[in-house]
Amino acid sequence: MTAPRRSFRFACPAEEIPVAEAMLRMQGFEFESDPFFGPARRLISGPKALGSSLAAFFGLIYIQDRASMLPPVALDPPKGASVLDMCSSPGSKTSQLAWLVGPHGMVLGNEPSPVRLANLRRNLHTMGLSQVVTCCQSGEKLPLPSASWDWIQLDPPCSGWGTVEKNPKVMDMWKDDKVGPLIRLQKELLREAERLLRPGGVVVYSTCTTDVEENEKQVIFAREELGLELETLDDVPGFDLQAPQGCEGVWCLNPKMGDTQGFFVARLRKPGKAEGPVPYTADPVQAEVVSEAQLREQGIDPRRVHAEIGMFGGSLHALPVQALAMLPDSLHWQGLYMGKTGKNGDIRLSPRVRLEGPGAHVDLEGTEGLRLIEGLLTGQSLTAPDSVPAGSRTALLRWDGLPLGRLNVKNKRLIWSER
Numbered sequence: 001m002t003a004p005r006r007s008f009r010f011a012c013p014a015e016e017i018p019v020a021e022a023m024l025r026m027q028g029f030e031f032e033s034d035p036f037f038g039p040a041r042r043l044i045s046g047p048k049a050l051g052s053s054l055a056a057f058f059g060l061i062y063i064q065d066r067a068s069m070l071p072p073v074a075l076d077p078p079k080g081a082s083v084l085d086m087c088s089s090p091g092s093k094t095s096q097l098a099w100l101v102g103p104h105g106m107v108l109g110n111e112p113s114p115v116r117l118a119n120l121r122r123n124l125h126t127m128g129l130s131q132v133v134t135c136c137q138s139g140e141k142l143p144l145p146s147a148s149w150d151w152i153q154l155d156p157p158c159s160g161w162g163t164v165e166k167n168p169k170v171m172d173m174w175k176d177d178k179v180g181p182l183i184r185l186q187k188e189l190l191r192e193a194e195r196l197l198r199p200g201g202v203v204v205y206s207t208c209t210t211d212v213e214e215n216e217k218q219v220i221f222a223r224e225e226l227g228l229e230l231e232t233l234d235d236v237p238g239f240d241l242q243a244p245q246g247c248e249g250v251w252c253l254n255p256k257m258g259d260t261q262g263f264f265v266a267r268l269r270k271p272g273k274a275e276g277p278v279p280y281t282a283d284p285v286q287a288e289v290v291s292e293a294q295l296r297e298q299g300i301d302p303r304r305v306h307a308e309i310g311m312f313g314g315s316l317h318a319l320p321v322q323a324l325a326m327l328p329d330s331l332h333w334q335g336l337y338m339g340k341t342g343k344n345g346d347i348r349l350s351p352r353v354r355l356e357g358p359g360a361h362v363d364l365e366g367t368e369g370l371r372l373i374e375g376l377l378t379g380q381s382l383t384a385p386d387s388v389p390a391g392s393r394t395a396l397l398r399w400d401g402l403p404l405g406r407l408n409v410k411n412k413r414l415i416w417s418e419r
C-alpha cells in the first residue's frame with residue numbers, strides 16, 4: 001500500500017516563510033507547494049519524521065491533512081477580523097484562522113473538554129499565536145451575546161468516517177444508531193452559530209466524515225429550519241471533489257488512500273446586513289498590564305507587540321485588543337501564555353516568545369548554526385557572544401535573521417530551557 005503523503009503548512013508570518021523553507025531544506029526535507037492555499041506544502045522526502053524538524057519544534061510549521069485546511073480557506077476572514085472557532089482542539093483550524101486574520105485580528109477558540117483544551121493551548125503556545133484566546137465552554141450554550149460575530153468556524157464532533165486510513169476501526173465504532181447523538185449535537189451547534197451570527201455574517205460548517213446525515217442533511221436543516229443561506233464555493237485546485245447529495249455548492253471529498261482524508265465543507269450566511277460595530281462587552285477583563293518600560297527591559301520593542309500582556313497571579317498572558325473589547329470576563333477566557341512574574345515583580349518571558357527588539361541577541365547561520373541549535377535543544381550550551389552584554393538574563397536566538405526563541409544566560413553560557 002502506498003504510504004500517505006504528509007501535508008503541512010507554515011504557521012509563521014508570510015515574510016518569514018522563505019527562511020523557514022530554507023531551514024527545512026537544509027535539514028534534508030524536500031517538499032512542494034500546494035496551490036489551494038499559499039502556506040500549504042506537501043512533503044516529498046525527508047531524513048526523519050517531519051515532526052522532529054527544527055521548524056516543527058519552533059512552531060514555524062504545523063503538520064495537518066490538506067483536507068483539514070479547507071474550512072478556513074472557505075471561511076476566508078479578512079485581515080484584522082474577529083473569528084469564533086466553536087470546537088477548537090487540537091488547534092489545526094484555529095491556528096490557520098489566526099494566520100489568515102493576522103496579528104491585528106483575533107480568534108476565540110472554544111473547547112469544552114479540559115483535557116483537549118490543554119492540548120490546544122500547548123499547540124498555540126508552540127506557535128506563539130498571541131492573537132488567539134481560548135475558553136472552555138459548552139459549544140451549544142456559549143455565554144456570548146446574540147448577533148455578535150461576523151465570522152464563525154464550526155467543525156463539530158462527527159463520526160470521522162473520512163479518516164478511515166488513519167483510524168481503520170472508525171466505521172465500526174460509529175454506525176447505525178451510534179451516530180444519532182452526534183447528529184443531535186451538530187444541530188444544536190448549528191442553532192447556536194445562527195444565534196451568534198450578526199446579519200450578513202458567515203459560518204463554515206465542516207466535518208471529516210462522509211456520512212450524508214452529518215453533512216448534506218445538516219446543511220438542509222440549516223437552510224430550512226434556521227434560515228441560513230448556502231453560498232456556493234468555487235472549485236478548489238488539487239482536490240477530487242465528489243457530487244453532494246441534495247445541496248450543490250459545497251466541497252465533498254471521499255477518502256483517497258495515500259493522499260487526502262474525506263471531508264465536507266459548506267459556507268452559510270445569515271440573511272440581512274449588520275448595522276453598527278460589533279457590540280462591546282459591559283463586563284471586560286480587568287488586569288494589571290506589563291508596561292512598555294518592562295518590555296524594553298526584556299529587549300522587546302513595544303511596537304512589535306500587538307496585544308496587551310496582562311499579569312494574572314504570577315502568570316503572563318496576551319490580551320488582544322479585540323478580545324478585551326468583545327469578550328466578557330464571565331466567559332473565563334485566557335490569552336496565550338507569555339511567561340511569568342518573579343518574586344520581585346519582574347517579568348520573565350517564556351522562551352517561546354519570538355518578539356524582537358534592541359536587546360541581547362545571538363545570530364547563527366547555515367548548517368553549522370542548525371547543528372548548534374540542535375545541540376542547545378539536547379542540553380548543550382554555547383558561549384555568549386559579544387552581542388550579549390554582561391548582566392543580560394536572556395538573549396533572542398535567531399537563525400539567518402529568523403527569530404526562534406529566547407535563551408537563558410547563565411555565567412556567560414547560553415542555555416535553552418522551558419522550565
